[in-house]
Amino acid sequence: VIELENIIKDFNMGTITVNALRGISLTVNKNEFVALMGPSGSGKSTLMNIIGCLDTPTSGNYFINGQNVSNIDDEKLAAIRNKEIGFIFQSFNLLSRQTALENVMLPQIYAGVPKTQRLLNAKNALEKVGLADRVDHKPNELSGGQKQRVATARALINNPSIILADEPTGALDTKTSLEIMKLLEEIHDAGNTVVIVTHEEDIAAHAHRIIRLVDGQIVSDKPNTPI
Amino acid sequence: VIELENIIKDFNMGTITVNALRGISLTVNKNEFVALMGPSGSGKSTLMNIIGCLDTPTSGNYFINGQNVSNIDDEKLAAIRNKEIGFIFQSFNLLSRQTALENVMLPQIYAGVPKTQRLLNAKNALEKVGLADRVDHKPNELSGGQKQRVATARALINNPSIILADEPTGALDTKTSLEIMKLLEEIHDAGNTVVIVTHEEDIAAHAHRIIRLVDGQIVSDKPNTPI
Ligand SMILES: Nc1ncnc2c1ncn2[C@@H]1O[C@H](COP(=O)(O)OP(=O)(O)OP(=O)(O)O)[C@@H](O)[C@H]1O
Ligand SMILES: Nc1ncnc2c1ncn2[C@@H]1O[C@H](COP(=O)(O)OP(=O)(O)OP(=O)(O)O)[C@@H](O)[C@H]1O
Numbered sequence A, B: 001v002i003e004l005e006n007i008i009k010d011f012n013m014g015t016i017t018v019n020a021l022r023g024i025s026l027t028v029n030k031n032e033f034v035a036l037m038g039p040s041g042s043g044k045s046t047l048m049n050i051i052g053c054l055d056t057p058t059s060g061n062y063f064i065n066g067q068n069v070s071n072i073d074d075e076k077l078a079a080i081r082n083k084e085i086g087f088i089f090q091s092f093n094l095l096s097r098q099t100a101l102e103n104v105m106l107p108q109i110y111a112g113v114p115k116t117q118r119l120l121n122a123k124n125a126l127e128k129v130g131l132a133d134r135v136d137h138k139p140n141e142l143s144g145g146q147k148q149r150v151a152t153a154r155a156l157i158n159n160p161s162i163i164l165a166d167e168p169t170g171a172l173d174t175k176t177s178l179e180i181m182k183l184l185e186e187i188h189d190a191g192n193t194v195v196i197v198t199h200e201e202d203i204a205a206h207a208h209r210i211i212r213l214v215d216g217q218i219v220s221d222k223p224n225t226p227i
């Protein structure tokens, strides 16, 4: 469902070039649960942005559900992204002038879901992440962990088949982290594909496969018996 | 050095009021190293903002270095803040159009440090957090953990006597987290006061005292033997 062939990503900064990804080849099959780990700056978010169709590689090929997306135009890329992928960003990326509820409804506006239905769906999604009593708060009226959970609810609302979560529990206490991991496990059990970036071994332990990145290259890729 | 008397903080949202802090009384003496823990939404950042003179309580008194700051005007509050306190924000709060170096130099511009000196100080500060090769990157050209480290360097550059760190290692891998904790321990050993919010018991274990917050109230406050 995700196939990367020798993906290279350079950031050209005029005088210097940052080689963020130095040849990543990777296959993720349907219904896998993968954890991506590695030091700060090793290229995890850059890789997730390419997998999530938010960025294109400098060279190499990327096939999502068999379709080569490495060189298609932005409009086609956006269509695939909105239909197939739910992305939880490392820095949440919520709209600051919209409430939690409005932020979570956004993907369903794009999907053409009628208003009464998406209001209901959004309320349910926020309830699932423990934020039923925060639906009318704007992002600056929410705690760090609450913002993270709004970003999670928003990513899951269209029931995407591929979930990409960049540090989804980074701002959460242990109890709330486990609730979010349980939610991701349910989504995985329903047949979907989950890739999560995490720094914490305890969180990675929920995955069925652990891939480690160092300086833009995969250094290990092992199966894991989930806890 | 920090004295809070029955601090109450309400957020008035028109139809409802969020009682974020429900009567916090707390004393922190000079050269303490305190960890503040608690579930997502329990009031940690709200409390830190009051301690850091970024917000004022709804009621109650706050004395910093013996001076009552609960009701002074914004200008006096800002002066105390810039002189005494280094704050590492949970969401970093970097200026997006400025490089890492420029962001770190900012507090020294306010402190009137001459340009050649502050360029040198900023370079050293970034080196200490492992970002010597990222000085010219803007925030959107940095990874999550790199942004967090720029925020850390900026907070420490004026050698403040009170360091308030809201989840300073939340976006960092284990090895980099330990480097940052070592830096905070050095600052503590030099005679300064450190208060850190964290969700991770491993990080809290570096502190000499652990305070736990639930629903806007302190539920426990115990000494700790640091690792
Ligand atoms: N737009 C950009 N321009 C230049 N360099 C960039 C850009 N974006 C990222 N980088 C660099 O590429 C490298 C990889 O960044 P990335 O965000 O993928 O790291 P990461 O593994 O997600 O790190 P973290 O765990 O800290 O979030 C970093 O060293 C970063 O400085
Ligand atoms: N400006 C605001 N208006 C309304 N409610 C607010 C505002 N700021 C914070 N809150 C609420 O106050 C409570 C405490 O928020 P705070 O940010 O202090 O939590 P926290 O302990 O730092 O959480 P986290 O661990 O998730 O960062 C939360 O329930 C939050 O929704």
Ligand SMILES: [Mg+2]
Pocket: A044, A045, A046, A090, A166, B143, B144, B145
């Ligand atoms: Mg990242």
Ligand SMILES: [Mg+2]
Pocket: A143, A144, A145, B044, B045, B046, B090, B166
């Ligand atoms: Mg917080």
